[in-house]
Amino acid sequence: MEITEILLFIASQIFGNAAILYGLIALFGLVLLRSKVEDIITGVLKTMIGFYILYVGAIGLSNIITPVAEAISKTLGVTGVQPAIWAVFGEGMTKRPMETAMVCLLAFVVNLILAALTKIRTIHITGHIMLIHAAFYTMVAAGYAFQPWQIILIGGIYTGFYFWISTWLIYQFMKGNDRLTDEWTLGIGDSIGIAVTALLSKVVGKREENTEDIKWPERLAWLRDSQLAVAVFCTIIFTVIGLAAGPEVISKYSGGTNWVIYTLLLGVQFAAYLAALLYGVRMLIGALVPAFKGISERLIKGALPGLDYPTMFPFAPVGMFIGFISNLAGGILATVVMVLLKSPIVVLPSIFMNFWTGALLGVFANAHGGRRAAVLVPFIVGFLSPFGWALSYPVSGALIPAHVVQDYTDTCVFGLIYCYLVKLIAQILGVPPVVGS
């Protein structure tokens, strides 16, 4: 074997193999944190097992979105898309896992460099959300015939800049508010949603009326389980779509199962594959999160970590619930309006992210504008966001065939700018779009 052949083998068969690659990244992180040998072995193995589990979940999710999207196009003659960050992540992890991993790592490095060199010292360290963003930015660029290194460079630099600026932006609406905290910031995908919510809440709200003074019925607490909420609401929505499409379309997918029964179970299956995917993600990032945390703490003194959604929930448990319900209502209304206006792209309700984004916006709305803001503002944001996602869909590159959109409020701004930026870069470099996407 010649040396180029050996290098090619290493590049394609070892680094090109996602399970091995993620195992190696875990190995690197664990060694960097000086873990014990037995912890390194279990950490690497768990990462690799996690990858295969999430793979199963990702394929399952995609197998449910396909018949639903086809049912919509057959009955309404329009393109139906499902907002689903985890399906976007699944697409990235199954189709372009190497680039996704590298975009994520490069983005982390870019974020660290920006935080080290400037006065804005916020760092996105929420491992799974970093990977979701990396998957989205990778897949958009993968819609053009770029070389893998070009995708990594474009995606990584932009994503790193995004991590840095979005964590800073969120902090501006957290500090100095006695109903929130200034000890950390959020590393999520909703900096725009938070900015709009905080500003709007000041206008429409009455801050003295705190949501936390409301007694919330304890019997509704089960809806705080986002996966159960997905099972309930997706069953209703998918059933309506499936029954409208009728047996001809559905029986193509249902196999031996009766088409009505199959339709009724789609929502429950969607929740099940989501649970499988999340279980895999948990194992995959188990070794990565300590590494991200340790590295940023050690390298950048006084850095403000960007943490996950639930870290804000204790500040307004009632507000989060109001936010979820009102954000979901806004999303459903957006779907109805798109159908009535005969929009060429119909965005289905997100449910899962209505829960997470909506709950978070409920907390921020209450902090800036009290009870009235918590009801009104997440609804407005929930209604407007799907229109931004609809705009992003036709320019989302390799995600187009999957009929999914990334359902963060930031997709409407940072994501959309990136989609057009990538298109522009492709035009300047003379890189053609990939056929079929």
Place this chain on the structure above:
Amino acid sequence: MSKRLRIVTICGCGVGSSVMLKVNLEEVLKKVGLEADIVPADVTTAYGEKCDIVITQEVFKHALKGATYKEVIFLKNLASKKELEEKLIPVLQKMGYIQPS
């Protein structure tokens, strides 16, 4: 007492806060010289879980239905190592895993 401690950390999805909590938990346990199996879980899959201690937030209290555990700790601030330490140490002393100081 001789049995290895099993602690479950619960958050909404079991991928963000509960994993971060695991990292903090490992650091606190290391300080008192204890080792434990720490399992992050989400509110759905915590159902049927068996463990010694559950650590979560008040808002995810409903997830404890269907789980078997001896002690539960609710944190106000999932990211605070200080709060975790203040609440965990008395529980570990009560269960006999560490000596009262």
